[in-house]
Amino acid sequence: MNEKLKRYLDEIFSPYEDLHTVRELKEEIYFDLQDKLNNLIEQGHDQETAYRMTIDSIGDINEIIESISSQTRELKQKVKDFSALNLQNADLNGVVVHEGKFNCSSLKGSNFSGSDLTNCSFKCGDLYDAIFDGANLTGAKFNKSNLENVSFKNCSLNDTDFSGSNLTGVNFDDLTLSGTIFDKTNLTGASFKNTIFRDVTFKSTNVRKTIFDGTTMDKLTYAVLKSNKADLTKVIVI
Amino acid sequence: MVDNKISADLLRGHTDTIILKLLISGDKYGYEISKLIFINSNSKYELKEATMYSSLKRLENEGCITSYWGDETQGGRRKYYKITEKGKELYSENKNNWDYAKSILDILL
Numbered sequence: 101m102n103e104k105l106k107r108y109l110d111e112i113f114s115p116y117e118d119l120h121t122v123r124e125l126k127e128e129i130y131f132d133l134q135d136k137l138n139n140l141i142e143q144g145h146d147q148e149t150a151y152r153m154t155i156d157s158i159g160d161i162n163e164i165i166e167s168i169s170s171q172t173r174e175l176k177q178k179v180k181d182f183s184a185l186n187l188q189n190a191d192l193n194g195v196v197v198h199e200g201k202f203n204c205s206s207l208k209g210s211n212f213s214g215s216d217l218t219n220c221s222f223k224c225g226d227l228y229d230a231i232f233d234g235a236n237l238t239g240a241k242f243n244k245s246n247l248e249n250v251s252f253k254n255c256s257l258n259d260t261d262f263s264g265s266n267l268t269g270v271n272f273d274d275l276t277l278s279g280t281i282f283d284k285t286n287l288t289g290a291s292f293k294n295t296i297f298r299d300v301t302f303k304s305t306n307v308r309k310t311i312f313d314g315t316t317m318d319k320l321t322y323a324v325l326k327s328n329k330a331d332l333t334k335v336i337v338i
Numbered sequence: 339m340v341d342n343k344i345s346a347d348l349l350r351g352h353t354d355t356i357i358l359k360l361l362i363s364g365d366k367y368g369y370e371i372s373k374l375i376f377i378n379s380n381s382k383y384e385l386k387e388a389t390m391y392s393s394l395k396r397l398e399n400e401g402c403i404t405s406y407w408g409d410e411t412q413g414g415r416r417k418y419y420k421i422t423e424k425g426k427e428l429y430s431e432n433k434n435n436w437d438y439a440k441s442i443l444d445i446l447l
Binding site for chain 2: 125127128129131132133135136139157158159160161162163164166167168
């Protein structure tokens with residue numbers, strides 16, 4: 101294993117890491133280049149020169165990304181309505197679907213890691229245990245859905261609407277939430293540790309057992325949560 | 339080595355056909371393809387990896403080739419490419435077009 105070569109590829113592919121197809125391609129290129137590197141060393145080049153020659157031969161990485169992303173774009177255009185489907189435990193890693201509909205669908209345990217689901221709607225669905233790590237959920241709507249135990253690590257949740265959903269035990273730690281709507285949700289056992297709120301709303305929300313340790317919020321949000329009987333002893337008010 | 343930009347661009351335009359031809363004689367993995375292009379051109383043409391992989395992905399997407407991961411008995415994991423019937427047809431078509439264009443250019447230039 102050549103660590104230096106691996107690090108170099110990690111770096112040039114880092115902006116595209118969230119695409120499943122790119123990850124697989126990176127693996128393929130890594131093994132091929134490793135072969136090339138060994139070959140150059142066998143031909144008598146020293147380590148450093150062989151490494152230089154190898155990475156110089158890669159060329160413009162954007163060329164490859166374009167040929168792949170045109171495939172994901174096709175997916176985006178073809179299918180937009182996934183409503184009332186049974187997608188339990190489906191692997192939807194890295195999909196790009198804008199304004200798609202997943203209404204009334206069973207998405208229990210499905211995996212949307214690294215996907216781009218801007219403005220999609222997930223109304224009245226069952227998403228228990230689903231994974232959205234690193235997904236872009238800007239403007240998405242999760243109304244009246246079961247989102248218990250869903251994972252939203254490193255997600256973009258700006259203007260995401262969770263109105264009327266069950267968010268029991270969901271972890272929103274370390275995120276920056278802007279314009280996110282939590283009206284009429286159940287946030288029992290949910291956690292917002294070190295989360296930053298900007299224009300986030302909590303009308304008629306159940307926050308009695310929600311964790312707000314180190315959460316940053318404005319005075320208005322503080323007042324609303326206070327009247328909903330949240331424990332706000334460790335928040336930061338700005 | 340081809341340093342002249344125009345010659346390199348001319349050659350790059352035929353990457354898909356060059357790769358298809360190499361796959362007709364048997365399944366190959368990425369580095370094998372780039373190595374053969376370098377050797378077969380008498381060390382005059384070295385295809386950039388980015389150009390080769392984008393060509394492979396495009397051909398795969400169009401159904402001209404398929405790919406599979408090989409076993410790991412020879413050290414690293416390798417992804418092999420196999421030409422399909424559609425790919426063979428595309429190769430003959432491109433080759434004929436090139437022969438035709440070449441015959442005209444040979445007269446005109």
